[in-house]
Amino acid sequence: MNDGTDALFSVRGLTKHYPLTEGLLNEAAGQVRAVDGVGFEVRRGETFGIVGESGCGKSTAATSMLRLEEPTDGAVFFDGADLLEYDAEALRRFRRDAQMIFQDPDSSLDPRMSVGKSAAEPLVVQGMDDRKRRRRIVADLFERVGLSAEDMDRYPHEFSGGQKQRIALARALSVNPKLLVADEPVSALDVSIQSEILRLLSEFQSDLELAVVLISHDLGVVREVCDRVAVMYLGEFVEVAPTETLFSDPRHPYTRTLLASVPTPDPAGGGPGTELRGDVPDPSAPPDGCRFHTRCPEVIPPEEFDLPQSTWRRLLEFRKQAEQDAIDLDGIARVGVLENEDDYGGLEEPTADSVSVADLKRWIRAEYDLPRTIEDERAESVLSDALDAIVGEGPADAIDRLSAAFETVCEQSNPPLERIEANHRAACYLEEETRSESGGSTGDGDSNS
Amino acid sequence: MTGDDYKRGATPAGDDTDRTATDGGAGGTFETVEWDDIDRAGPSRRAEAVWILVTAPWLVCAVQVSLQFLASLASGGGGGGGSLAPLPVVGTVGPVAWVGSALALGTAYYGLRPLRRSRIATLWLGFTGVWLAGVSATAVTQLGDESGLAAFPLLGVVTPVDWLWLLTVAVLVRYGVVPLSSNRRIARYYWRQFRRNTAAVVSAIYLVVVFVVGIVGARVVPEPSPTPGLESQPPAFVSVPSYVTGVDCPGGTRMEGGTELCQGSLAHPFGTTGAGEDVLRAVIHGMEVSMQVGLIATLISLAIATAVGLTAAYYGGYVDEVLMRYVDIQQTFPTLFLFLLLAYSLGGSLFLLVVIFGFFGWGNSARLIRGEALQRREQLYMQASKSAGASPFWTIRNHLLPNVSNSVITAATLSIPVIIIAEATFSFIGLADPTIPSWGRIISDGQGQLRNAWWISTIPGLFLFCTVLAFNFVGDALRDALDPRHGGEES
Numbered sequence: 001m002n003d004g005t006d007a008l009f010s011v012r013g014l015t016k017h018y019p020l021t022e023g024l025l026n027e028a029a030g031q032v033r034a035v036d037g038v039g040f041e042v043r044r045g046e047t048f049g050i051v052g053e054s055g056c057g058k059s060t061a062a063t064s065m066l067r068l069e070e071p072t073d074g075a076v077f078f079d080g081a082d083l084l085e086y087d088a089e090a091l092r093r094f095r096r097d098a099q100m101i102f103q104d105p106d107s108s109l110d111p112r113m114s115v116g117k118s119a120a121e122p123l124v125v126q127g128m129d130d131r132k133r134r135r136r137i138v139a140d141l142f143e144r145v146g147l148s149a150e151d152m153d154r155y156p157h158e159f160s161g162g163q164k165q166r167i168a169l170a171r172a173l174s175v176n177p178k179l180l181v182a183d184e185p186v187s188a189l190d191v192s193i194q195s196e197i198l199r200l201l202s203e204f205q206s207d208l209e210l211a212v213v214l215i216s217h218d219l220g221v222v223r224e225v226c227d228r229v230a231v232m233y234l235g236e237f238v239e240v241a242p243t244e245t246l247f248s249d250p251r252h253p254y255t256r257t258l259l260a261s262v263p264t265p266d267p268a269g270g271g272p273g274t275e276l277r278g279d280v281p282d283p284s285a286p287p288d289g290c291r292f293h294t295r296c297p298e299v300i301p302p303e304e305f306d307l308p309q310s311t312w313r314r315l316l317e318f319r320k321q322a323e324q325d326a327i328d329l330d331g332i333a334r335v336g337v338l339e340n341e342d343d344y345g346g347l348e349e350p351t352a353d354s355v356s357v358a359d360l361k362r363w364i365r366a367e368y369d370l371p372r373t374i375e376d377e378r379a380e381s382v383l384s385d386a387l388d389a390i391v392g393e394g395p396a397d398a399i400d401r402l403s404a405a406f407e408t409v410c411e412q413s414n415p416p417l418e419r420i421e422a423n424h425r426a427a428c429y430l431e432e433e434t435r436s437e438s439g440g441s442t443g444d445g446d447s448n449s
Numbered sequence: 450m451t452g453d454d455y456k457r458g459a460t461p462a463g464d465d466t467d468r469t470a471t472d473g474g475a476g477g478t479f480e481t482v483e484w485d486d487i488d489r490a491g492p493s494r495r496a497e498a499v500w501i502l503v504t505a506p507w508l509v510c511a512v513q514v515s516l517q518f519l520a521s522l523a524s525g526g527g528g529g530g531g532s533l534a535p536l537p538v539v540g541t542v543g544p545v546a547w548v549g550s551a552l553a554l555g556t557a558y559y560g561l562r563p564l565r566r567s568r569i570a571t572l573w574l575g576f577t578g579v580w581l582a583g584v585s586a587t588a589v590t591q592l593g594d595e596s597g598l599a600a601f602p603l604l605g606v607v608t609p610v611d612w613l614w615l616l617t618v619a620v621l622v623r624y625g626v627v628p629l630s631s632n633r634r635i636a637r638y639y640w641r642q643f644r645r646n647t648a649a650v651v652s653a654i655y656l657v658v659v660f661v662v663g664i665v666g667a668r669v670v671p672e673p674s675p676t677p678g679l680e681s682q683p684p685a686f687v688s689v690p691s692y693v694t695g696v697d698c699p700g701g702t703r704m705e706g707g708t709e710l711c712q713g714s715l716a717h718p719f720g721t722t723g724a725g726e727d728v729l730r731a732v733i734h735g736m737e738v739s740m741q742v743g744l745i746a747t748l749i750s751l752a753i754a755t756a757v758g759l760t761a762a763y764y765g766g767y768v769d770e771v772l773m774r775y776v777d778i779q780q781t782f783p784t785l786f787l788f789l790l791l792a793y794s795l796g797g798s799l800f801l802l803v804v805i806f807g808f809f810g811w812g813n814s815a816r817l818i819r820g821e822a823l824q825r826r827e828q829l830y831m832q833a834s835k836s837a838g839a840s841p842f843w844t845i846r847n848h849l850l851p852n853v854s855n856s857v858i859t860a861a862t863l864s865i866p867v868i869i870i871a872e873a874t875f876s877f878i879g880l881a882d883p884t885i886p887s888w889g890r891i892i893s894d895g896q897g898q899l900r901n902a903w904w905i906s907t908i909p910g911l912f913l914f915c916t917v918l919a920f921n922f923v924g925d926a927l928r929d930a931l932d933p934r935h936g937g938e939e940s
Contacts (some may be wrong), residue, residue: 068835088840095838096484108829112851118830121847122837127487129494129565137480171833176479208479 007041007077008211009098009179014038014074016057016064020284032284034060036235037074044178047205047212049226049243051219051258055280057235058215059103062183065213066098067091078179096126099172103184105164109156115164116142116152119171126175141170145200162193166200173204180205181213186221198225219262223247228423231255234283234291237417239426251426253298290428293410294320300409300429305379311371312406315383318368319402327390329360336363352391361387382406497561498574504554505575506582510536511547513603537586537599569631573623580619584612609800613745618664620748642930649926652919659916663736670733673726673886681902682721683713684728693901695725720904722894726886728908734886735909739916742803742872743865749807751814751861758818759845759853762826773819780812788875797881806868814860821856822849855931862924866917873913888913 016035019028034057042048052058064071067083076083083094099122102108109118119141120134128134139149145166156164165185172180185201186194202225205212216222222229223243230240231254239252250256281287287294301312321327329352336359337350347354364387365372374380382405389398409429417427517534535541564571587607590599598606607615629636644650680695688710691702700714713720719728757776761769788797788805795801825831826849834844850857875881876889883890888909895905 063832066836068832092838092840093484093488095836100833100836102829102833104829108833110828110830110834110848110852112854113848121834121839123482125834125837125839125843126484127491128482129490131567133480137482140480168833171837175837176482 006043008044008079009213010041010077011065012039012075012077014061014065014076015072016060016069017072030284033235033286034283035064035071036286038230038232038235038237039074040230040237040240042179042211042213044211045206045209046228047202047214047226049222049229050213050215050232051222051229052217052232053280054217055283056232057283058217058232059183061232062100062181062213062215066095066100066181068100092126095122096175097177098179098181099175099177101165101168101172101180101182101185104188105161105168106156106188108168109164111156114153114155115159115167118156119152119167119174122171122175137174138170141173142167144204145170145173146196160193161189162197165189165193165197169197169200169204173208176208177210179211179213181215183215184217185214187216187218194221195224201225219247219258231258234281234286236291236414236427237425238292238428239424240417241424241426245424249424251420251424251431252292252428253296253430254292255426257297287411289409289411289413290415293408296410298430302405302407306376307374307379311374314369315374315379315406316408318370319399319406321368322386322390322399322402327364329364329391332363332367333360335367336360357391360391364390379405493561494565496557497564497566500554500557500561501564501566501571501574502578502581504558505578507550507554508575509579510542511551513601514542514547517602534602537601538589569623569627576619580612580616583607587612610741610745610803613749613800613803614741617741617745617748621744639930643926646922646926646929649922652922653926655915655919656923659736659912660740662733663740666733667737670730672734673722673728673730676721676725679717679721679725681723681898681905682717682725683711683902684720684904684908685713685715685718687720687904688712689901693898719908720902722891722905723898723902724894726891728891728904731886731891732888732909732912735888735891735912738799738885738887739869739872739913742799742806743869743920746803746806746810746868747861747864749803750811750864751857753808754811754814754860755818755850755853755857757811758815759822759849761815762819762822763841763845763849765826769819773816776812776815779809782809784810785871788871789880792875792880797875799882799885802872802875802881806871810864810868814857814864817860818853818856821853825849825852828852855928858931859924859928862920862927866920869913869917869920 014035015033015037017031017033020030020032021027022029036057038057038061040048050058050061060069063069064074065076067076067086071084074084078094078098083091086094109115113121116135116138119138123134123137135152138152142149142151147163147166147170151159151163156167159167165188169185180201182201186197189197198221201212201214204210205225212225214222214226226243228240229243229246230237231246231252232238233254239246239250239255241249241251246255247259250259281291281294290296293299297313298309299313299316301307301309305312307315330350333350333352333355337344337347337355340359343359344350344355352360361384362372364370370383374383382401386398386401389401415427415429417425418431419425420431514534514536518532521532521534533541533543566574583601586599586601587609591609598608600606629639643653678695678697679699681689681693682699683689683694685700688700688703688705691698691709691711694711698711699716700712702709702711704710717727717729719732721727722731757772761772784806787809788802791797791801791805830848831844834848839847872881872887873889873892876885876887877893879890879893881887881890891909892906892913895902895907895909899906
């Protein structure tokens with residue numbers, strides 16, 4: 001991929017699918033595509049952030065890249081060797097160089113083991129059987145992370161969350177690793193303690209020349225400590241960039257909405273105020289094309305129409321509903337009748353057939369936030385034809401009309417993660433458009449249709 | 450009173466920020482670790498284990514033989530030195546072989562030193578070596594020739610049940626007494642939780658007495674034997690008509706209302722059985738039998754249940770499926786019935802009973818432990834252990850097992866009384882070895898004379914009742930003391 005020659009840790013096409021099974025015989029019924037082809041590299045002394053909503057596959061990526069879970073596919077290079085080829089013994093040795101910090105310090109320390117023993121565990125399992133030496137190393141680390149050596153004989157429940165995360169940090173550092181993967185290291189902690197832990201982390205990171213992969217849903221955390229950031233959505237990276245570039249010049253609509261969702265202290269500078277609608281799609285059935293297009297506020301309209309983005313977004317949602325046969329005409333009629341007592345006062349059990357066609361069509365538009373008339377005449381005629389079809393002969397015809405007219409490049413094929421400038425990559429057709437407009441070189445035919 | 454005492458004196462939680470000023474930071478050098486050297490030391494650690502496993506039984510044999518040798522010197526007089534006692538399987542070992550093996554072990558030690566195991570681990574490994582060597586010697590002689598069980602120079606014959614009993618007591622010490630005494634703070638905390646239940650404290654004292662008297666008393670007090678003339682003597686301070694008892698009456702007789710009464714004596718404080726056996730002695734030997742059966746069979750069954758339950762929970766999938774379906778199948782076949790079958794064909798013995806209950810009675814415990822382990826499996830410390838590079842066995846042994854120890858102890862306290870009752874039942878209906886002075890056998894002996902000589906059945910029955918009840922009380926209290934959901938602080 002990139003200039004991966006001096007990278008300490010390089011992940012390529014990492015994929016983790018969980019099989020969905022059903023029935024007595026565990027028949028395969030599909031796959032949850034938790035991580036779907038993720039790639040990056042980290043150099044010594046660099047902090048690489050992965051940010052995304054919960055459920056996007058960040059944690060699975062973390063455990064898969066360290067082979068705590070077996071990845072389905074991909075390659076993970078550490079110091080030039082592919083650790084997916086390692087046997088158990090080589091993997092054990094690899095863990096001397098790569099350690100992990102977990103999200104929940106309450107659960108990551110064994111309640112039945114003194115914290116000193118927990119922190120010394122990597123040393124023990126790596127074969128250091130000199131107890132005095134282990135104690136010396138752990139006591140030293142305890143002092144370094146801001147605890148005292150006497151704390152070693154205490155048990156986890158005697159510590160606060162922040163202290164536990166310090167112990168977890170001491171455990172991870174006990175074998176003097178080169179790589180540290182931190183999965184949401186501060187999200188379970190109070191805000192006041194978060195910055196202390198982050199400060200500690202970055203202090204060790206710079207002094208020990210650690211390569212750090214930091215996974216978080218919190219953009220503030222990422223911005224504070226990371227050199228480069230990848231934005232993850234539904235198991236894929238949608239944008240990778242140096243932190244400052246990403247925050248100042250986000251290129252992917254998802255990144256932009258994420259950034260916009262961060263509360264700003266300045267009420268005037270609230271940004272465009274776009275917000276994400278809907279839920280993260282089911283990772284066992286990710287949307288075709290760009291995985292974000294179902295929620296994207298900047299989904300690309302067909303060229304022949306001249307539509308405001310909000311109208312286009314709603315037209316697309318209306319089309320999806322029609323395709324899924326999810327337009328409940330009777331329901332819409334019931335709601336409409338309730339809201340128009342004057343016209344339909346006497347109607348007891350209203351159905352789609354018992355109200356006038358014109359009203360029904362108007363109510364459908366209201367239901368899906370569609371304007372009464374769309375300014376673009378061609379779009380308006382497609383929509384009203386489709387509405388006629390829905391009210392009349394049924395949705396099949398309407399779907400054909402809508403699909404033929406309102407089709408976006410975003411749903412046809414998944415945009416690749418392409419380089420925009422040095423170190424900045426994003427997976428969005430908008431980027432290709434801007435580049436081809438400005439005489440850029442790449443771009444497959446789809447993006448200009 | 451709550452469990453907060455345990456917390457007291459610890460670092461107060463929540464004062465995170467005021468301590469950060471003291472953190473040493475990353476400055477300065479970290480201790481460098483030469484992992485290659487440590488990897489190279491791995492084989493020598495295994496060699497050390499082998500050395501301990503061999504040396505410990507060698508030492509035990511050497512001590513036995515030399516003591517025997519000194520004894521024979523002393524008793525043999527000036528007849529030109531004593532003789533070396535033969536060891537089972539290997540026979541008589543000559544002086545040259547003793548010196549040679551001592552030199553070999555010494556040289557090996559020179560190469561291995563210093564031993565890197567802790568003292569407790571070394572002792573435990575040594576015990577394992579002695580136990581394994583002893584059991585194999587016993588097994589080889591038992592199976593190999595007709596001369597019966599192996600006789601050791603000083604110890605004499607050690608029966609299979611004795612070997613298991615030795616192991617059980619050693620395990621109780623190693624995994625019960627040693628951890629509690631080395632971690633006083635935790636021990637005090639558990640004790641504070643435990644003592645809230647007065648009935649359980651009384652029960653625990655009773656059980657300790659029964660356990661100690663059973664172990665020591667049964668070795669010191671001779672086995673009860675039928676004594677003609679002393680049949681059906683009443684307990685001390687009780688008198689019964691003379692026609693009930695045998696011809697002798699050590700407590701003396703007196704007349705009351707025209708009937709001659711035989712008075713109980715302190716020579717037989719609990720009276721005697723219909724065959725003239727002393728009931729007190731029978732009760733003491735019965736304590737050993739009950740404790741042996743209950744604890745050995747529970748140890749075996751829990752060892753298997755824990756191994757199966759934890760393996761099933763840790764690996765999940767097909768491993769889980771196969772193991773648990775096997776448990777289902779085994780559960781359909783009642784242990785009692787299996788014992789009946791084998792007791793008829795092989796003859797009932799204590800060893801058979803222990804083996805049957807140990808090897809076929811673990812199904813319920815395995816389910817219980819698996820259920821608990823499934824929850825623990827999802828905890829992050831399991832993953833943290835893996836990311837430290839630990840093997841599945843290490844993780845199961847050091848994280849999963851300690852965290853399901855509540856369930857293991859619960860299963861044990863459920864299992865012990867059941868097995869004790871079962872043993873008494875078999876003895877009662879005459880299916881067990883009739884030479885063993887079990888409580889059940891004495892109860893059965895006395896049931897025909899319940900009207901005239903009530904003490905024969907009642908006294909061992911009372912002990913049986915109290916023992917079972919005490920195990921249940923202690924089990925309840927332990928469950929509460931160890932379970933975080935009952936006000937404990939482990940969470």
